[in-house]
Amino acid sequence: MKTEVKPLPDSKVLLEVIISSEEVNQYENKLYNKVTREVQIPGFRPGKAPRRIVEKVLGKEYLENLLKEDLLKEFIIKALEEKNIFPPATWKPKVQSSQFNENKEFMFNLEVEVIPEIEKIPKYEELEIEINSEDYTITEEEIEEDIERFRLQLAEYKEVERPPREGDYIEVNLKRIGTPGEEIPFKGILKKDNLPPFIRENLIKMKAGEEKEVTIEEEIEDKIIYTKRSHYNLKLLQVKEVILPELTDDFIKEKTSYSSLEDMKKGFKEIREKVLGLKKKEDIKREIFKLLSHLPLEIPRSMIESRLDYLEFINSFYFQSHGLTQEDYLKERGITREQYYKELEKKATEELRAELYINKIGEVEKLAVTDQEVEEFLKEMKGKQKISDEKKELIKFKLLKDKVLDFLSNRIKIKEKQAKVLINK
Numbered sequence: 001m002k003t004e005v006k007p008l009p010d011s012k013v014l015l016e017v018i019i020s021s022e023e024v025n026q027y028e029n030k031l032y033n034k035v036t037r038e039v040q041i042p043g044f045r046p047g048k049a050p051r052r053i054v055e056k057v058l059g060k061e062y063l064e065n066l067l068k069e070d071l072l073k074e075f076i077i078k079a080l081e082e083k084n085i086f087p088p089a090t091w092k093p094k095v096q097s098s099q100f101n102e103n104k105e106f107m108f109n110l111e112v113e114v115i116p117e118i119e120k121i122p123k124y125e126e127l128e129i130e131i132n133s134e135d136y137t138i139t140e141e142e143i144e145e146d147i148e149r150f151r152l153q154l155a156e157y158k159e160v161e162r163p164p165r166e167g168d169y170i171e172v173n174l175k176r177i178g179t180p181g182e183e184i185p186f187k188g189i190l191k192k193d194n195l196p197p198f199i200r201e202n203l204i205k206m207k208a209g210e211e212k213e214v215t216i217e218e219e220i221e222d223k224i225i226y227t228k229r230s231h232y233n234l235k236l237l238q239v240k241e242v243i244l245p246e247l248t249d250d251f252i253k254e255k256t257s258y259s260s261l262e263d264m265k266k267g268f269k270e271i272r273e274k275v276l277g278l279k280k281k282e283d284i285k286r287e288i289f290k291l292l293s294h295l296p297l298e299i300p301r302s303m304i305e306s307r308l309d310y311l312e313f314i315n316s317f318y319f320q321s322h323g324l325t326q327e328d329y330l331k332e333r334g335i336t337r338e339q340y341y342k343e344l345e346k347k348a349t350e351e352l353r354a355e356l357y358i359n360k361i362g363e364v365e366k367l368a369v370t371d372q373e374v375e376e377f378l379k380e381m382k383g384k385q386k387i388s389d390e391k392k393e394l395i396k397f398k399l400l401k402d403k404v405l406d407f408l409s410n411r412i413k414i415k416e417k418q419a420k421v422l423i424n425k
Contacts, residue, residue: 003079011116011300014096014109017079019071021104027074031067068098071106079110088115090306113300118360122295124411129287133416136276138269146268147261151247152189154255157240163204164190164239171238174199177213177231189242202234211235284414285405291412292357293350307348308341315344355397358404365407369399 001023006014032051041049041057055063076093080086091113098108157169164170168190173183186195195203198216206212212234245251249260258264319329330340362368374396378387387395 003082005083011114011298013112015079017108019075019106024106027070028067086115087113088300088303090302113302116297128413129291130415136280138272143265143268151244154245156243160239160241166190169240169242173235175233177233206236208236208239284409288405288408289354293354297353299349299352303352304348311344358401361404362400367403369396
């Protein structure tokens with residue numbers, strides 16, 4: 001077998017393969033032996049019919065096509081292995097031409113998609129991402145909100161027979177009149193902006209146990225914009241005055257592990273710092289993944305189409321779980337079906353590009369994931385539950401992705417926009 005490789009655009013190569021007449025004869029003899037055993041030819045026992053009789057009964061062209069199929073099946077794999085060409089798992093062989101020449105050699109041309117080879121990784125110190133430090137800044141207002149939530153947890157609740165005021169605890173049910181469906185409950189503290197105006201305006205005139213029909217006008221867009229009146233039944237089930245405790249040092253010592261209000265604020269701030277530290281770490285990794293997704297690399301079409309199928313499946317599941325159709329989603333976003341698929345294709349291409357860079361960096365930096373690491377991950381997540389090999393490979397890539405992104409987090413430039421509002425350390 002002789003094989004020549006010619007590069008093509010779009011992450012493809014062309015294999016020109018010639019199989020010698022000696023090799024063709026070997027496969028031809030195997031084919032005739034198999035056919036004469038399997039095909040019933042009148043007057044002959046299985047495997048005993050002469051070749052000229054077999055050709056006459058089945059047809060020379062039919063047998064030649066069977067031989068071509070056997071040769072392609074065998075020598076496509078051999079040619080790929082000989083030239084160390086590794087197409088993506090989603091690739092399907094595409095033979096451009098195949099024929100026997102006058103010397104009884106078999107020749108075929110094969111177009112192959114290849115997983116693109118990343119020849120050079122950019123220097124890590126030349127890569128840069130940007131994050132907004134305001135996203136990880138703790139304000140005095142946030143600490144005060146934490147203190148108020150703590151007070152609410154230890155507050156006393158006293159039922160009252162008056163209309164609710166801001167700061168009261170209320171329980172409400174709301175149901176659209178004339179349509180099936182359950183009542184929509186609300187339980188919580190009445191604030192300025194945590195209920196729609198049409199509910200709030202009516203609630204502050206009601207007492208516990210009362211119900212009222214309320215009407216709102218909704219703007220509906222369907223080719224033209226028109227106003228639709230909707231009628232709801234509003235029930236005020238309960239009103240309780242919230243009596244918040246005074247946060248004296250003695251009260252704080254009794255109810256918590258803190259020694260004073262200032263100590264509590266400091267403790268709440270430390271908790272927020274830990275949470276924001278984890279968020280910052282994940283945000284940095286997400287930005288690095290986005291950075292990798294924009295590095296130069298052509299992605300084979302079959303890989304993109306396979307990822308598109310997966311993304312469409314995920315989206316269809318999302319639509320179904322939220323009671324939407326694809327048309328509802330497109331209308332809500334104000335985009336066409338063509339724009340939607342362009343977005344999906346862009347997402348698929350960028351994800352694949354970043355994943356290929358992650359694999360390459362993992363290989364170069366020797367950040368391989370061991371089977372033991374996979375097993376430890378499974379113990380933490382699933383206990384002793386068995387999972388498929390395919391899912392294990394997905395877990396292995398997730399662990400590799402975390403390793404590579406952590407590795408890059410300590411090597412690339414991270415530019416932070418400065419926050420405007422800070423609290424004293």
